[in-house]
Amino acid sequence: MEINKVKEKMTDLLSDVFDGATIMVGGFGEAGSPIELLHGLIDHGAKNLTIIANNAGNGNIGLGALIGQKQVKKVICSFPRSPKGITFAEQYNKGEIELEVVPQGTLAERIRAAGSGIPGFYTATAVGTPLAEGKEEKIFNGKKYILEEALHADFALIKAEVSDRYGNLFYNKTARNFNPIMSMAAKNTLVQAKKIVQPNFTNPEHVITPGIFVQKVIEIKEPIIETIAIEEGLTYP
């Protein structure tokens, strides 16, 4: 029998998602943002989600649309402001959605730590700022650092360029961003890839996310391009 993580139907990909789940969403801005998986999650209907991402959605597609559907109770991110980030802003200003702001590098490192079995690490980032409040401090070589803890997730929604049946992933340019580390940090890593290829075509020197970190993959040949979709006024559902 052969390992095959490729699913044909979005419902199979998302079948295990549950209300109250913590979900990492790859992408930085529009690059590497799994818009189709997020739309699948809208169709799925899971509620009270905690989202870990760099941003908090733009326009009324993808993460912006998921928030618009009131499926999200909390966002953990570094930068929840976007030119057209209307859905998050509306709910935040009404006190309807929680926000934890994390410095971008600390966010990345907390995610990587979760994937690497590190429950906590020390960093100089944010020392002396409001984002260090309530955090344990420790001095190393005369310099002050704060303790940051690993950020785990039940699911990661990942966008890749290429996958094989093992879930070996390749990304396109800066669409890599958070996707590889989120793949490591989630119990279930669910991927949309533009192309599924045979394993003989995945060069072992170039694999960015090894299949060990991936549970399910679906092929989405022509994903939505956020900039163009928002310009054209696309909304979901």
Place this chain on the structure above:
Amino acid sequence: MEINKVKEKMTDLLSDVFDGATIMVGGFGEAGSPIELLHGLIDHGAKNLTIIANNAGNGNIGLGALIGQKQVKKVICSFPRSPKGITFAEQYNKGEIELEVVPQGTLAERIRAAGSGIPGFYTATAVGTPLAEGKEEKIFNGKKYILEEALHADFALIKAEVSDRYGNLFYNKTARNFNPIMSMAAKNTLVQAKKIVQPNFTNPEHVITPGIFVQKVIEIKEPIIETIAIEEGLTYP
């Protein structure tokens, strides 16, 4: 003016090395082991070195030869036993060389931490064993972890397959091992590459060690293969 990190002479590459320096040496077994740089270091003559590596040398070439020349006062490694690791064993048994044994994953993570600005992190590895003695403990979610600190170095000796003038590095198969993380952790990363190519030929998707982590590079077209060299009885100098 163009950035060009490529040196023609080994003496230029190693010019900054000083007595008492802490030096990381890439490689796992023979794969990725910078034998020519180590021989350069023998010619250079720096003494009282602290070596951070996975192993402690094999035969009388490379790290084994450097130890044989009594240039090393301490080795920090995970596995100082090799079938022909005679020079380290001899000095260790006479109490002439210090040894710090570190679990292999902790070693890798301490090196990566140094390169990433993390002075310390917690790990479950070695908890309850003699290698945890004297280390700070902390409980996360009911489980015990120990604090491990970053391992910095003054120099890293790295073996790569390909470099360009920026020091973008590519490795061959499992010769990658500790080389990319040691490149990050040292103040001065000194590289031997089998081939120097033009930057247009280094695919930005495939670079393993970005040039930002590299200070100097030298081309060594046909490096010694340890297994064959030891079989043939090669020694250095």
Place this chain on the structure above:
Amino acid sequence: MININSNNILKGWDRNTIAEKIANDLPHGSYVNLGIGMPELVSQYIKDDREIIYHSENGLLGMGPSPNENEIDYDLINAGKKPVTILPGGSFCHHADSFSMIRGGHIDYCVLGAMEISIKGDLANWSTGKGIPAVGGAMDLVAGAKNVFVMTQHLTKEGKPKLVNECSLPLTGASVVSRVYTDYAVLDITDNGFKVIKIADDIPFEYLQSVTEGKVYQ
């Protein structure tokens, strides 16, 4: 405990049979790290009804069998520093990423040798307390892998039990072993002692207890 000497040591499964039993317990799709030495045998007994992916600590996922003499690449070796191959769908990574797979709980099973295993699941397999200490990746594997299987002879070469109440040798990890495969039996570590999952045909239960420190039960 009976007094064990060469006259009353029984013969159980050979190492190939032990390897086969472990192979049969590794589910389809598992990511597995096989320790150097006896555990390497396991890969030879994986049935066609499953695909297993092998991890080697030195940055190799999807490890294949040994190469032919003329295909040896000294840059493609395993954690035991022996030449190996890589299968389609495999990948290389650096040491920190490789140990993230281990320490982050992504390796489903690791199979390791042992000097001693305690009734609480403590493992000693890295140091006799003498000679040059060398730990390699053993402590990371037992702390990080989801399931730690031990493959070992039931008795030491001197005929002493390896399954003990308390390890006398330096630990590799505390409460880390889930299951032990020996030439006499397959035993789970439980709160009540060593639970026998399978026992070799020619080994009476009383004998198994007699060559094991601590309670054995069925």
Place this chain on the structure above:
Amino acid sequence: MININSNNILKGWDRNTIAEKIANDLPHGSYVNLGIGMPELVSQYIKDDREIIYHSENGLLGMGPSPNENEIDYDLINAGKKPVTILPGGSFCHHADSFSMIRGGHIDYCVLGAMEISIKGDLANWSTGKGIPAVGGAMDLVAGAKNVFVMTQHLTKEGKPKLVNECSLPLTGASVVSRVYTDYAVLDITDNGFKVIKIADDIPFEYLQSVTEGKVYQ
């Protein structure tokens, strides 16, 4: 301090001149992160006697200029989420690796905008204390880069000093700024106050002191 109003606000360097001064202070071979907005101008003034490599937080080293309209790739953007290009010798990496470059002290210079800079080198540039808080990579950059340069107007839009004794806004980092480039002067953060390295031709020293909180000296 004099009472500053629109009648007595002097005109110093324009933003291109400030950018040029920063560009001249970045040594050959430096790895540099330019903040979004005004600092992006700096790259236009790098002379031919040096090669500078630009880092963008979102996993891009060796960033090039904006693409032509017909060459836009929405997967190749900078930290400001605008389309960019990559130069030969550049590379992509994931976010943890990209921030290892920043947090590990590998970025030689970062150039950032500011709302306030204190005499101790504290920087406030991420929050007005109102609206949706959003920090991005600013705190990582100031904590990690070897040299933190600030590029800013000397006065706020309301004509208030940005160089102050104590920041009133939430900090981005404490004691992190090494040098400040404004339309009036280039000033180093020192134990004795703001040290003037250069001052614009039309700006009298007394005026500079009058529009700056805390001691300015030459």
